[in-house]
Amino acid sequence: MLMADLGDIRLNYQLHGDPEGPPLVLIHALGTDLRLWDKILPLLPRGLRVLRYSLRGHGLSDAPNPPYPMGTLVRDAERLMEHVGMRDALVVGLSIGGLVAQGLAVKRLDLVRALVLSNTAAKIGTAEIWRQRIALIEDKGLEAIADATLERWFPKPFRQTDEALAWRHMVTRTPRHGYVGCAHAIAGTDFYTPTSGLRLPVLAIAGSEDGSTPPDLVRETAELVPGSRFHLIRGAGHLPCVDKPADYAEALTAFIHETGHLAA
Structure with missing residues (x-):
């Protein structure tokens, strides 16, 4: 149970694996926390140094009053990586985590050598959709x-399992300030132009049953970066690391080796 005091925010984080290994950073989705990655950690290749953390307003991290600008979430990731001594990392961002990852790569290419943009896009939804959701939550x-x-996150068979209830609880127990703060960040973010300027290895992962960021939207974002690769996980929803963890870990592991981030 680690807490990083970054001055204006305290973030809950965990480190796993080889302290001397190549760094891997995992950034979760809105309404979840660092536990999003529980299932894939045991499936990743040995030798990595893995950082996962809870965004401000989520999990055990501080939840200051909203709104949170996207630049603040990017700065949190930047400062946390510096806090733990990470650079040249392979960064995996899912949903809002993918927006943070894009912003981090644009701002600090010294910290990011490769990106996995999972179930995300350069722009997610419209400002009006997010305004309505924020108003309903408030x-x-x-x-x-x-x-x-x-319903947007998981295919119907998974929603009928006991595990789905636990994810519902995770959503409802997210601090209201935190969810609304990050929703404001998504509403105000359009990374089409900055992401199109990136030149680094990119893997985009989509779920065929994703109701939040459908495959075509994920593919469109991948195509902004020359040489990027798109991978579709069939039968998966918005959180494929939860409902298809073996398939997700296989795709991520292949990319880790393909980029030379970790020797095969």
């Missing part, structure tokens, strides 16, 4: 969006 709480969120 009026009725996160319970009001929980069922619709799970």
Whole structure:
């Protein structure tokens, strides 16, 4: 249970693997926390130094008053990597985590040598959609969006499992300040131009049943970066590291080796 005091924010993080290994950074989705990656950690190749953390407003990290600009979330990631002594990392970002990863690569290419943009896009939704969701949460709480969120996140068979209930609880127990703060960040972010200027290895991962960032949207973002690769996980939803962890870890491991980040 590690807490990084970065001055204006305290972030909960965990380190795994080889302290001397090549760094891998995992950035989670809105309404989840660092536990999003629980299933894939045991499936990753040995020898990596893995950092995962909870975004501000999520998990055990501080939840200051909203809104949170996307630049602040990027700065949190930047300062946390410096705090633990990481650079030249392979950064994996899922959903809002993918937006943070794009912003980090644009700002600090010295910290990022390769990107996995998972179930994300250069722009997610519209400002109006996010304004309506924020208004609903502020009026009725996160319970009001929980069922619709799970429908976008998971295929129907997974939603009928006991595990899906745990993910519903994770959404509803996210601090309201944190969810709304990060929703403002997404609403105000359009990375089409900055991401199109990136020149580094990129793997984009999509789930065929993703109701939040459909495969065509993920593919469109991948195509902004020359030489990027697109990988579709069939039967997976918005969080394929949860409902298809073996397939997800296989794709991620192949990319880790292909980029030379870790010797095969």
